[in-house]
Amino acid sequence: MEISLNSAARRRLAIGAAVVLCLVYVFLAGRLFAGSLFGERAELSSLQRAASLDPGNADYFNHLGRYFALVARDPGAAIEPYRAAVQRDPHSARYWFDLASAYQVLGDISNQTVALEHAIQADPTTPDVAWEAANFFLVQGEDAKALREFRVVLQNEPTLADPAIQFCWRINPDVDALLRDVVPPRSEAYLAFLNLLMRKQETADTAKVWEALVTTPEPFELRYVNEYLQYLFNHQDVDQARIVWQQAAPRFGLSAYVPSGRNLVVNGDFSLDVLNGGFDWQYEKQQSVTLTLDPSDFHSGHRSLMITFDGPGVTDAGIRQFIAVQPNTSYDFSAYYKNGEIEGAGGPHFTIQDAYTKAVLYDSDELKEAGFWKSATGEFATGADTKLVILHVRRLPEGSPIRGKLWVDDFRLTPKRQ
Numbered sequence: 088m089e090i091s092l093n094s095a096a097r098r099r100l101a102i103g104a105a106v107v108l109c110l111v112y113v114f115l116a117g118r119l120f121a122g123s124l125f126g127e128r129a130e131l132s133s134l135q136r137a138a139s140l141d142p143g144n145a146d147y148f149n150h151l152g153r154y155f156a157l158v159a160r161d162p163g164a165a166i167e168p169y170r171a172a173v174q175r176d177p178h179s180a181r182y183w184f185d186l187a188s189a190y191q192v193l194g195d196i197s198n199q200t201v202a203l204e205h206a207i208q209a210d211p212t213t214p215d216v217a218w219e220a221a222n223f224f225l226v227q228g229e230d231a232k233a234l235r236e237f238r239v240v241l242q243n244e245p246t247l248a249d250p251a252i253q254f255c256w257r258i259n260p261d262v263d264a265l266l267r268d269v270v271p272p273r274s275e276a277y278l279a280f281l282n283l284l285m286r287k288q289e290t291a292d293t294a295k296v297w298e299a300l301v302t303t304p305e306p307f308e309l310r311y312v313n314e315y316l317q318y319l320f321n322h323q324d325v326d327q328a329r330i331v332w333q334q335a336a337p338r339f340g341l342s343a344y345v346p347s348g349r350n351l352v353v354n355g356d357f358s359l360d361v362l363n364g365g366f367d368w369q370y371e372k373q374q375s376v377t378l379t380l381d382p383s384d385f386h387s388g389h390r391s392l393m394i395t396f397d398g399p400g401v402t403d404a405g406i407r408q409f410i411a412v413q414p415n416t417s418y419d420f421s422a423y424y425k426n427g428e429i430e431g432a433g434g435p436h437f438t439i440q441d442a443y444t445k446a447v448l449y450d451s452d453e454l455k456e457a458g459f460w461k462s463a464t465g466e467f468a469t470g471a472d473t474k475l476v477i478l479h480v481r482r483l484p485e486g487s488p489i490r491g492k493l494w495v496d497d498f499r500l501t502p503k504r505q
Contacts, residue, residue: 144175145171145172145173145174145175145176145179145182146172148168148169148171148172148175149168149169149172149179149181149182149185151168152165152166152167152168152169152172152185152186152189153165153185155168156169156185156188156189156192162189162192162193163193165185165189166186166189166190166193169182169185169186169189170186172185172186173186173202173205177205177209178209179209180206180207180209180210180213180216181206183202183203183205183206183209184202184203184206184216184219186202187199187200187202187203187206187223190202191223196227199223200227203220203223206219206220207220207236211239212239212242212243213243214239214240214243214244214247217236217237217239217240217243218236218240218244218247218251220232220236221233221234221235221236221237221239221240221251221254222254224236225254225258230258230259233254233258234255234258234259234268234269237251237254237255237269238268238269238270238271241269241270241271241273241275241276241279242271242273242276245273245275248273248275248276248278248279249279249282249283251279252270252276252279252280252283253283255269255270256283256287262284262289262292262295262296263295265280266280266295266296266299270299272299272303272305273303273305274300274303274305274306274307275307277296277299277300277303278300278307278311280296281293281296281297281300281311281315284296285315285318288322290318290319290322290324293315293318293327294327294330297315297327297331301331301334301335301338309335309339309341309362309364310364312331312332312335312339312364312365313362313364313365315331316328316331316332316364316365316366317364319331320409320442320475323443323474323475325411325474325475326474328366328411328475329411332344332345332365332366333345335365341362341365343359344359344362344365344366344367345366346366346410346411348501348502349501350499350500350501351410351411351412351418351500351501352408352410352478352498352499352500353366353367353368353408354367354368355422355497355498355499356385356386356387356388356391356496356497356498357380357385357388357390357391357392357496358388358389358390361380366408366409366410366411367408368406368407368408369406369407369408369409370405370406370407371405372405373401373402373403373404373405374398374400374401375396375397375398375399375400375401375489376394376395376396376397376401376403376404376405377394377395377397378392378393378394378395378404378405378406379392379393379395380392380393381393381494384425384494385494385496386423386460386496386497387496387497388496388497391494391495391496392406392494392495392496393492393493393494394406394435394480394492394493394494394495395491395492396429396431396435396482396489396490396491396492396493397490398488398489398490399486399487399488399489400486401482401485401486401487401488401489402481402482402485402486403479403480403481403482404435404479404480404481404482404493406479406480407477407478407479408477408478408479409442409475409476409477410439410475410476410477410478410500411474411475412469412473412474412475412476413469413474413502414469414470414471414472414473414474415468415469415470415471416468416469416502416503417466417467417468417469417502417503418466418467418468418469418500418501418502418503419464419465419466419499419500419501419502419503420437420439420449420464420465420466420467420499420500421462421463421464421465421497421498421499422437422451422462422463422495422496422497422498422499423460423461423462423463423495423496423497424437424454424457424460424461424463424493424494424495424496425457425458425459425460425461425493425494426454426455426456426457426458426491426492426493426494427458427491427492427493428491428492429455429489429490429491429492429493430489430490430491431487431488431489431490431491432484432487432488432489433453433482433483433484433487433489434453434454434455434482434483434489435453435454435455435480435481435482435483435489435493436450436451436452436453436454436480436481436482436483437449437450437451437454437463437478437480437495438450438451438478438479438480438481439467439476439477439478439500440476440477440479441469441470441473441475441476442475442476442477443475444470444472444473446470448467448468448469448473448476449465449466449467451463451465453483454480454493454495460494460496466503478498478500480493480495
């Protein structure tokens with residue numbers, strides 16, 4: 088339908104209506120703009136003015152409530168503006184949390200719980216919301232609800248995994264129950280749990296968490312495997328260490344580093360990269376000693392380990408390997424070496440010791456006066472309690488000056504055939 092504006096009266100009426108609409112729009116926009124200006128000021132009168140200018144804006148009422156709660160220190164006066172905020176926007180977890188906090192200060196646990204439940208419903212997966220809710224429930228002694236919210240934290244915020252796990256353990260120090268009901272299948276959560284148990288010396292329970300970790304498809308770094316293995320070595324749990332290495336090696340593409348019945352020494356010819364952890368070679372800087380992988384001189388494969396001695400204070404070359412063995416078992420050992428004019432009293436030796444008692448099970452002759460590749464062989468038997476030995480190159484007598492180079496290669500350790 089067309090409206091004819093060919094008469095002057097109708098044109099004046101249309102123009103007047105447009106002007107009125109424009110004035111109304113300008114008035115409303117002006118109120119909103121003025122409200123935003125007043126809302127930015129942390130003053131009671133300004134916040135009240137902002138709420139009156141824009142009564143539909145929940146944020147202004149929440150700011151007003153915060154003023155009463157935090158500045159005026161009057162939580163009772165904060166309740167009404169907080170309630171006005173959640174009425175205007177019931178989907179904001181932050182507004183509900185502020186209301187719950189005011190009820191908490193007033194000691195109104197019933198209304199605080201209701202407000203907190205609304206906050207969780209408004210935002211059930213955000214870690215910050217879950218963290219605050221979990222701590223509230225923890226204070227109130229509602230352990231089941233606290234654990235439920237800590238699970239949300241563990242599921243969604245890796246940076247809070249450590250403290251969340253600590254709270255969960257404090258609530259219920261039961262590994263099986265926590266793995267079943269609380270800890271989600273996330274590598275960060277499992278690693279935090281594993282670290283907690285190691286700190287608390289709960290060695291037997293670490294195996295349960297490791298099993299959960301290694302079965303999850305989520306990635307994690309090799310360094311965590313090495314840290315756990317070192318913990319197991321230190322706590323004499325060699326059987327679990329073997330299991331951990333066998334399970335971890337395929338996951339990280341390290342199957343070639345698994346000991347076998349043909350040779351218990353891993354990477355005995357140094358053809359693989361040295362991992363400096365696990366059951367591979369480990370090294371640490373020693374005074375007057377330098378370790379170098381040498382591709383120009385080797386017995387077999389394509390490189391050897393060159394050890395350079397240059398000065399006093401040498402007790403050990405700084406290269407070693409943990410080897411899991413069986414008690415009451417005889418073993419054959421062999422390795423190859425050559426040297427370049429080693430000077431000084433005594434010389435280096437291949438040594439195998441019990442990792443815990445430090446008893447020497449095998450000690451080679453001095454590795455000197457061999458300008459060509461020469462073998463060092465021997466055999467030894469483990470004791471009734473021997474499960475882990477250390478293979479290393481030590482200096483005898485310790486501490487006296489020594490200079491020269493020693494190349495070592497082709498280490499081998501096998502159970503002696505009956």
